[in-house]
Amino acid sequence: MSPTRKLASLPCGRRSKWVVLALWLVLLLALGPLAGKLTGAEDNQASSWLPGNAESTQVLNEQRAFQPVDTAQAVVVYQRTSGITPADRAEAAREAVTFASVPRVAGPVVGPVVSADGQAMQTVVPIDVGSNGWNDLKPAVESIRGTATANGLGLTTHVTGPGGVAADQAKAFAGIDGSLLAATVSVVIVLLLLTYRSPVLWLLPLLSAAGALTVAEAFIYLLAEHAGLTVNAQSAGILIVLVLGAGTDYALLLTARYREELRRHEDRHEAMAFALHRAGPAVLASSATVVASMLCLLVAEMNSTRGLGPVLAIGVVVALLAMLTLLPALLVIVGRWVFWPVRPAYGTPEPTRSGRWAHVGAWIARRPRKVWVGTALALAACCAGLVSLNAGGISTAGSFTGKPDSVVGQQVLEQHFPGGTGSPLTVVSSAAGAPAVQAATQSTAGVAAASPPVVRDGRALFHATLTDPPDSSAAKATVDRLRTAVHAVPGAEAKVGGDTAVILDAGRAAANDNRAIIPLVLGVVLLILAVLLRAVTAPLVLIATVLLSYAAALGISAFFFAHVFHFQGQDQAFPLFVFVFLVALGIDYNIFLMTRVREESAQHGTRQGALTGLSATGGVITSAGLILASTFAVLGTLPLVAFAEIGFAVALGVLLDTLVVRSVLVTALTMDLDRHMWWPGRLSRADAEADADARTAASPAAGERPPGSG
Structure with missing residues (x-):
């Protein structure tokens, strides 16, 4: 043995x-x-x-020197379209005192502050993020919501801001492991x-x-x-x-x-x-x-x-x-x-040798070139949907499949206060350069106001409120302008952070990751395939088919996201995650098929090997694809757009790969390329030698006449 x-x-x-x-x-x-x-x-x-x-x-790291704990601002917004009354202000002031006693509230509660139009108020409540992130925010925000909605004066109340949004995200993720597992x-x-x-x-x-x-x-x-x-x-x-x-x-x-x-x-x-x-x-x-x-x-x-x-x-x-x-x-x-x-x-x-996939293989064998060309063109047509792809990031309102309280509250806040209220930028600098940095901040277009600097251990920190919503393109442009302005202050060593800066930096990092990781994954997968199949042609063909499958899945998904589900857009990391999952898992099924095809080709030739490989593995690979696609589709049950989009795109891509690309396109290409599929490996030469031997055996020996001549 x-x-x-x-x-x-x-x-x-x-x-x-x-x-x-x-x-x-x-x-x-x-x-x-x-x-x-x-x-x-x-x-x-x-x-x-x-x-x-x-x-x-x-900036997040430097903030810890100015406050003992990491905090997220929960913004309680009150609205009465007929106008805020003195009784409303008094009630909101009493509630602000109550908010201060809620567990995990850290620092002074600011407000209530009445909007310029007199139709809304806001109270800012800093909450200790704690070591468990948003999981620690959730109970505090729920307690604040319960207090704010119990005022009994007929005001419309919402809890929004970074704290409110994070609490709603925690609620969306609550029980994710158990629900996803079930x-x-x-x-x-x-x-x-x-x-x-x-x-x-x-x-x-x-x-x-x-x-x-x-x-x-x-x-x-x-x-x-x-x-x-x-x-x-x-x-x-x-x-x-x-x-x-x-x-x-x-x-x-x-x-x-x-x-x-x-x-x-x-x-x-x-x-x-x-x-x-x-x-x-x-x-x-x-x-x-x-x-x-x-x-x-x-x-x-x-x-x-x-x-x-x-x-x-x-x-x-x-x-x-x-x-x-x-x-x-x-x-x-x-x-x-x-x-x-x-x-x-x-x-x-073995029943698979005469089953459904054996008939599919026989159909492909009659016209392999027409089959793979037609299939490739159909997949290429699906790529047209890529014009609908909008992977520039998702706003707070667009990140949920529903409309939680924090999203509604953010919209109300933007109607009555400057767009960046509740999510200010954070600027840190040297203490000596703080006045110049603050002046540069206040003179930057898109900045509504800047707070007085707080100085500690030679460093200064202050906040800047934006005129635009914190997750908007205009707010991101303001961050770039502000960074250019404060970086130019000599010796200030100024930096700009905050929620909008986080969104901007995350988007740029995701774009860099796309450019770096996608080619790296392709190279690694190509190397593994070359070692496994002992060929160059086959790995290149398989990589090309998976890339076509990925582009087609992305195109179809983008069309559905924009015109059927009406999602706002896609997260910056969406193309990368879908690529990694589809290439890695799509190659899986090609490996399952082609290792069997190679095994059979060594004994019966490539065309027959492709037929046998498809009939033997077709059923099990299709079943595997259906299971994997269904498991990823489960991600769509979460009330978060990013997960729903990844689940939909990966599930669709896996189905395309198992039902179309692997079973039809790859099989047809293998039959059409025949022994050249294994170039420069031994099988490419073995098939050629077998064909030559067959032709020699079929031709008459030297000096003999063919049957029927003369």
């Missing part, structure tokens, strides 16, 4: 299968309690999302039942994937607590979807190959060893592609993007280990009966 076969037989040996099961049980018992602590280890403070070297981040598991169960048509078999992949998620969350928790790994609500939520989706994909591929080998081998242990030997390299290469792509995110400027990479990479590695050890052990332990009612009996024919 070869060394690779020996290695493949370890999880499924007659004794070793029990050892593997015992090890996993011990691991789950030891790490299970830690997995539940991951939510508590999340860092949802602004610094965990921002670019580490951005000017706005530096929804994803439900989707996986339904699709596994439809795929296997067995009342029992679905349980084993699901248990293996759930075990992988538990272990991954525990490891990530330990790294977050003791190694400084940054985990936030975004990465924790996507982790659930990716581990369950990708893990189930690997399980489907392995189980399908195992069922195939059970028809060839009487001993189920031997059948599983062969299945692992044959399918293992494809699963390993697939997971390596995903892991490598995720680790490319480590070069990102955005802290949230950089932290996402290792979190998801760990999840995929653990999912791989579970599907190559725990799942094989479980399948061998339970035996053939788990496939009931369609048990793969020894010696029976």
Whole structure:
């Protein structure tokens, strides 16, 4: 037995299968309690999302010298269109005193301040952000909302500002792990039942994937607590979807190959060893592609993007280990009966060889060039929707799928006060240069007012209120003008931060990440494919098809976002996240197909290998794609536009890749290119030699006449 076969037989040996099961049980018992602590280890403070070297981040760090705790301003806005009365002012003043006693309120409560038109008031309440970020803001804001809405004078009240928005975001993320897990598991169960048509078999992949998620969350928790790994609500939520989706994909591929080998081998242990030997390299290469792509995110400027990479990479590695050890052990332990009612009996024919995908392959084989050209043109036409793509960022109002109280309050605030009220810019400088910096600030177009500087330890800090809404393009332009003005003050070492500056810096960092990471991911994936397929042509063709699939998915998604869902736009990181997921996961299915095609091509030639590979893997890859697409679509259940857009685009892209690109486009290209697909590898020469031998055998020997001549 070869060394690779020996290695493949370890999880499924007659004794070793029990050892593997015992090890996993011990691991789950030891790490299970830690997995539940991951939510508590999340860092949802602004610094965990921002670019580490951005000017706005530096201002956040300097602010700590001027205030003992990090605070977010909650703005209570009162409105009476008929005009604010003296009784309204008195009631708002009493409530301001009450706000000061709310837990986590830090510093003086400012207000109420009546608007110039006399129709609204605002009270600013600073809230201690705490170590748990927006999770600490939520109860304080809810308490303030309860007090403000109980005034009984008929005023319309809302709580907005950075504190109110963050509290509504926390509410949107509340229970995200549990709700995403429940929804994803439900989707996986339904699709596994439809795929296997067995009342029992679905349980084993699901248990293996759930075990992988538990272990991954525990490891990530330990790294977050003791190694400084940054985990936030975004990465924790996507982790659930990716581990369950990708893990189930690997399980489907392995189980399908195992069922195939059970028809060839009487001993189920031997059948599983062969299945692992044959399918293992494809699963390993697939997971390596995903892991490598995720680790490319480590070069990102955005802290949230950089932290996402290792979190998801760990999840995929653990999912791989579970599907190559725990799942094989479980399948061998339970035996053939788990496939009931369609048990793969020894010696029976493999039904996929004459199934639906075999007919699709035969149809493609009749005219492969016309098929791939037509398919490529159709996908290129879908790219036209890219004109609707608006990945310049999402405003506060556009970030929620609904209209929470903070969004309504922000709109009311903008009607009666300067647009930047409640979200001022923060300017820090040297104490000596503070007067000049303040003068430069007040003379900058777009700045409504500047507060007096506060001086401490040789540094000064003051706030500047903008005339435009803090998330508007005009406000961002004001930040650029202000930075130019204050940076020009000699010796002031001035910096500009605040909410608008954060939005501006995050957008620019995301654009830089797009330019740096996308080519890096392509290069890494291309290298893995070249090593796996031992060719140059095939990896280039596969990369081109995945890029076309990505562009088509982005085009269709952008059209739907703009004209069907009426979303305001897309987050700056949207193209990058969709690219990384679709390229990494899209290549997965091409790896599953092409490793089987290469295996069959070595024995029967490339055209026949493509037919056999498609008929053998078509069903399982399509099922895997449906499951992965459905798990990502679950992200759309969250009331946040950024998650809904990522979920929709990735789900659509996966479906395009499995149903169109992999099954039709790649198969047709492989048949048309034939042996050249494997250039310059041995298979490209072997096919040529086989063709020459066939022509020689078919031609008459020298000196002989062809039959029927003369």
